[in-house]
Amino acid sequence: MAACGSLSSRIVSGxxxxxxxxxxxxxxxxxxxxxxxxxxxKNSSTHRLANAGPRCDLxxxxxxxxxxxxxxxxxxxxxxxxxxxxxxxxxxxxxxAQRRTIYALSTPPGKAGVAVIRVSGPDALEVWRGLVKxxxxxxxxxxxxxxxxxxxxxxEIVHPGSGEVLDDGLxxxxxxxxxxTTEDVLELHVHSGRAIISSxxxxxxxFPFCRPAERGEFTRRAFEGGRLDLTQVEGLRDLIDAETEIxxxxxxxxxGGSTRARLEELRNETIQCLALVEALIDFxxxxxxxxxxFEQARARVLKLRDTxxxxxxxxxxxxxxxxxxxxxxxxxxxxxxxxxxxxxxxxEAAIVTPVPGTTRDILELSLDIGGLPVIVAxxxxxxxxxxxxxxxxxxxxKQLVESSDVSLCVLSAPDVLVxxxxxxxxxxxxxxxxxxxKDDTFILLNKTDLMPPSALAQLxxxxxxxxxxxxxxxxxxxxxxxxxxxxxxxxxxxxxxxEEPLITHARQRVHLENALEFLEAFLETPPEDVVFAAEExxxxxxxxxxxxxxxxxxDVLDAVFRDFCIGK
Ligand SMILES: Nc1nc2c(ncn2[C@@H]2O[C@H](COP(=O)(O)OP(=O)(O)OP(=O)(O)O)[C@@H](O)[C@H]2O)c(=O)[nH]1
Numbered sequence: 001m002a003a004c005g006s007l008s009s010r011i012v013s014g015x016x017x018x019x020x021x022x023x024x025x026x027x028x029x030x031x032x033x034x035x036x037x038x039x040x041x042k043n044s045s046t047h048r049l050a051n052a053g054p055r056c057d058l059x060x061x062x063x064x065x066x067x068x069x070x071x072x073x074x075x076x077x078x079x080x081x082x083x084x085x086x087x088x089x090x091x092x093x094x095x096x097a098q099r100r101t102i103y104a105l106s107t108p109p110g111k112a113g114v115a116v117i118r119v120s121g122p123d124a125l126e127v128w129r130g131l132v133k134x135x136x137x138x139x140x141x142x143x144x145x146x147x148x149x150x151x152x153x154x155x156e157i158v159h160p161g162s163g164e165v166l167d168d169g170l171x172x173x174x175x176x177x178x179x180x181t182t183e184d185v186l187e188l189h190v191h192s193g194r195a196i197i198s199s200x201x202x203x204x205x206x207f208p209f210c211r212p213a214e215r216g217e218f219t220r221r222a223f224e225g226g227r228l229d230l231t232q233v234e235g236l237r238d239l240i241d242a243e244t245e246i247x248x249x250x251x252x253x254x255x256g257g258s259t260r261a262r263l264e265e266l267r268n269e270t271i272q273c274l275a276l277v278e279a280l281i282d283f284x285x286x287x288x289x290x291x292x293x294f295e296q297a298r299a300r301v302l303k304l305r306d307t308x309x310x311x312x313x314x315x316x317x318x319x320x321x322x323x324x325x326x327x328x329x330x331x332x333x334x335x336x337x338x339x340x341x342x343x344x345x346x347x348e349a350a351i352v353t354p355v356p357g358t359t360r361d362i363l364e365l366s367l368d369i370g371g372l373p374v375i376v377a378x379x380x381x382x383x384x385x386x387x388x389x390x391x392x393x394x395x396x397x398k399q400l401v402e403s404s405d406v407s408l409c410v411l412s413a414p415d416v417l418v419x420x421x422x423x424x425x426x427x428x429x430x431x432x433x434x435x436x437x438k439d440d441t442f443i444l445l446n447k448t449d450l451m452p453p454s455a456l457a458q459l460x461x462x463x464x465x466x467x468x469x470x471x472x473x474x475x476x477x478x479x480x481x482x483x484x485x486x487x488x489x490x491x492x493x494x495x496x497x498x499e500e501p502l503i504t505h506a507r508q509r510v511h512l513e514n515a516l517e518f519l520e521a522f523l524e525t526p527p528e529d530v531v532f533a534a535e536e537x538x539x540x541x542x543x544x545x546x547x548x549x550x551x552x553x554x555d556v557l558d559a560v561f562r563d564f565c566i567g568k
Contacts, residue, residue, distance in 0.1 A: 101209050102119070102213035102214075102221075109194065117187070130160035148173075150174060152171075153170065157190060160206055166199045181221035182227050231259040233549075238251035244373045250318070266515075270515075272300070276293050276294075311512065321373070321490070328407045330408075330433070332383060332415070333358075333380075335381065336412065338359050349363065362397070379397035382394055406442070407436070408441070411433075414451055416445070417451065425455045442482065445466040448473060515540045518543060
């Protein structure tokens with residue numbers, strides 16, 4: 001987890017008083033920043049969204065810090081710089097849009113070996129100059145010096161006003177565009193403690209052109225700078241959230257650009273087909289261009305449609321791998337469902353008693369089963385009941401079983417194994433349970449300690465196991481086999497390891513489904529309506545582009561970046 005907002009905002013709120021101690025150095029830096037900067041001309045990539053306006057609009061106003069314009073020179077005492085409030089000369093107010101350099105704690109707040117504070121934006125170097133005093137080889141005296149980009153510098157971090165040493169640490173300067181955000185980035189590695197972090201963030205807040213970062217703002221800048229597309233942004237967020245090996249591997253590949261490349265292929269192919277149809281509109285068949293162009297486009301769109309259909313018929317594997325397999329444990333009362341949940345969780349998460357009907361509502365836990373993320377739900381025992389609370393629990397249990405990805409029916413072996421006249425043991429499912437047991441339902445026979453061994457000799461293998469959760473007998477074999485079965489049900493297709501899913505988020509699926517609809521609409525359009533046909537292809541390309549954000553996607557950006565933490 002990266003740092004959350006409260007710490008930095010609390011620290012920044014005290015910054016106006018601290019401004020009174022600023023040195024002439026910062027004042028001149030601020031002055032040159034405000035008065036001599038040219039407007040940012042870098043915002044030209046297709047990824048870039050409308051950002052801040054010109055950074056030095058002296059007419060702008062806002063609720064932020066106030067500075068006297070007359071003090072923005074190279075002389076005068078530091079108190080001149082504190083605030084324009086009591087001064088007669090007009091105050092200069094910087095809006096958030098003008099303060100383009102952002103900073104935040106990028107590691108979790110609290111006691112730890114190291115905390116990393118990130119500064120990104122056009123003035124990161126100014127922050128270095130004000131805060132970082134580097135040490136030469138050995139134990140030389142510290143002094144201000146320019147950073148060697150991408151190299152870790154041993155340094156002292158000092159208060160830019162008083163020169164007081166705040167901490168001894170490391171600093172590294174990434175020269176844009178070869179940085180995460182594509183801007184100049186400064187990283188300060190300090191000891192992680194509340195007072196240290198607080199003092200360093202406070203010191204950075206004294207620079208008038210800096211402001212605290214918002215949630216996911218560093219990553220958003222990486223997106224706006226063209227370093228990441230939206231699928232990579234989502235992959236990065238998933239990587240931070242990953243709790244199991246499968247999640248980590250999938251997220252790492254997505255963050256590394258595998259989805260981006262595959263989508264780019266689909267979009268390029270759509271655009272190629274569009275180009276063929278556009279050519280037909282512009283020149284007309286049989287004149288300047290060869291015949292059969294529309295058929296060529298159709299043939300390619302057919303292939304494209306099949307590829308997209310294939311990606312969409314993935315049983316939501318990517319979303320399930322990312323967010324977890326939903327496993328419902330169900331069965332009659334007193335079978336041992338809660339005992340199983342506790343066994344899987346390795347703790348007393350659910351109440352276990354000999355009283356049938358103890359579990360009334362759904363209890364969910366996120367667990368790692370054989371590297372797979374699994375959201376396991378314990379449910380109320382299924383039986384006919386007049387108890388209103390219990391019957392609500394039973395209804396909820398049934399709904400959950402129907403909507404889960406995988407279900408496991410727990411039965412008490414002595415209750416369901418019945419000896420036939422021929423001496424064989426038959427499995428009799430209780431009537432409230434039977435309708436929910438499907439071909440792909442896993443079955444666990446519990447309480448084998450109460451059964452003769454002969455009763456368990458003929459159990460079908462693969463998806464039915466027999467254990468005693470009380471004695472532990474059979475539980476290890478069950479776990480190994482169940483984890484394998486879960487893995488196979490999710491990640492194996494026709495006996496082979498399923499291909500890596502293209503879609504890992506519901507948002508991506510919606511856009512890909514839209515693209516498919518437009519392609520199908522194109523295929524239904526007759527050649528005479530070539531203009532409409534071209535429109536369908538254009539919409540299809542746009543729908544694919546929305547997944548990676550290569551076209552204007554302002555509406556989806558907030559949704560994607562909202563779940564990030566501050567500092568990321
Ligand atoms: N002999 C024996 N008793 C068991 C075993 N597993 C669980 N029990 C007991 O069976 C009783 C019911 O266990 P639970 O785990 O609460 O069963 P449940 O299916 O969640 O029950 P409900 O809450 O009624 O739905 C408890 O007294 C457990 O100690 C087992 O393997 N052998």
